[in-house]
Amino acid sequence: MVKGTHQALHDARNETVKIFINGEFFVREEAKISVFDSGYLVGDGVWEAFRVHGGKLLFIDQHLDRLWQSAKVIGIKLPFSREELIKNIHNTLEVNGMKDHVHVRAMITRGIKKTPSQDPRLTISGPNLVIIAEYKEADGESKNQGISLFTSAIRRGSPDYLDPRLNCHSKLHEVQALIQAIEAGADEALMLDINGFVSTCNATNFFMVKGDEVWTSTGAYCMNGITRGNVIKVCAQNGIVCHQKNFSLFDVYGADEAFVTGTFGGLTPVVKIDGKPIGNGGSGPVTTSLRQLYEGLVAQQLK
Structure with a gap:
């Protein structure tokens, strides 16, 4: 067993969670993104992770402040508002029937590249948004x-x-x-x-x-x-x-x-x-x- 600050109790429900990708939901084993995604190619993206208890997103304003600041720093113009992102997060929780001991990661990359490259001008799509919610109770x-x-x-x-x-x-x-x-x-x-x-x-x-x-x-x-x-x-x-x-x-x-x-x-x-x-x-x-x-x-x- 991995010991450390991310040591979590096993929860079999995570095997069938649905993952949000650009407005659609996919079961875990079918949740995929292009190998031309800028995050995969060159680590070009930002993310936030937070806890959910009682259906509430803990310290969400502080997390979103940091996310919007990070996106601005690397020049990603987010195509949605904070309210829209929160709605998508709540939809992800609702689809999975989640309320307590939940860990959510929202990941945003610059988008799909025309060819493997660092150059942001070769991005041919808008930003990709992935939301992964899992049952995670700390061991x-x-x-x-x-x-x-x-x-x-x-x-x-x-x-x-x-x-x-x-x-x-x-x-x-x-x-x-x-x-x-x-x-x-x-x-x-x-x-x-x-x-x-x-x-x-x-x-x-x-x-x-x-x-x-x-x-x-x-x-x-x-x-x-x-x-x-x-x-x-x-x-x-x-x-x-x-x-x-x-x-x-x-x-x-x-x-x-x-x-x-x-x-x-x-x-x-x-x-x-x-x-x-x-x-x-x-x-x-x-x-x-x-x-x-x-x-x-x-x-x-x-x-």
């Missing part, structure tokens, strides 16, 4: 036992060639980092920025606790995760000092607690980094408190 093992991290040699890139805040289809450097971590016997990868400061993980955002203070990166070299932002928000609302600052592995190895954040797993404790134990081998008091505060924020979304 409690990672949240209860924590995960281990390994610091990868793969760095987070500089904003002047591929801004790390862009949620694009090209995730090869994160994949490389994760492969290094797995080969080192860890669950996921910790990644440094171009200056050697701790930035983020391959698929989640990193936090650590020093005394009664919470530290996370400046956000300049990492995906500005929605859950990351919400954790920073609940810290501010509850008088918990949260520094967004540069820090190194020297600081991390001496942390009292550490955790990572993500849309799927929420807050997941980190119990070991590069073979060095962090805290007491589980979810520390600050991590536990923040998880409860974050879950309270989720509960507000469901009202």
Whole structure:
């Protein structure tokens, strides 16, 4: 079994889910897109993923803000409104009879190319929209036992060639980092920025606790995760000092607690980094408190 922040319980219903592709629904095994799609050819696309509970799309405005910003950054003019996208998402959930413990990914590529090429002028269709909704309930093992991290040699890139805040289809450097971590016997990868400061993980955002203070990166070299932002928000609302600052592995190895954040797993404790134990081998008091505060924020979304 794959262990990590995306560890989910098996659900046989996912074998027959219907997937939305450009206004039509296809059963999973028949859901296909052209090999000339720009996302397949050159990773030219953007995406968002979010949770659904009680039929409600959690933090959807924040996710769509990021999606529209990402599309604008890479020059994709979305041929639909936010309201139309939300309607298509709800239609996907309705077709599949989904309400709880659902994970949705909406993917948009520039479109179909005339021939394999980077050149956007060779795109002969409008943007392709795919919506995949699956039943995904987080396995409690990672949240209860924590995960281990390994610091990868793969760095987070500089904003002047591929801004790390862009949620694009090209995730090869994160994949490389994760492969290094797995080969080192860890669950996921910790990644440094171009200056050697701790930035983020391959698929989640990193936090650590020093005394009664919470530290996370400046956000300049990492995906500005929605859950990351919400954790920073609940810290501010509850008088918990949260520094967004540069820090190194020297600081991390001496942390009292550490955790990572993500849309799927929420807050997941980190119990070991590069073979060095962090805290007491589980979810520390600050991590536990923040998880409860974050879950309270989720509960507000469901009202």
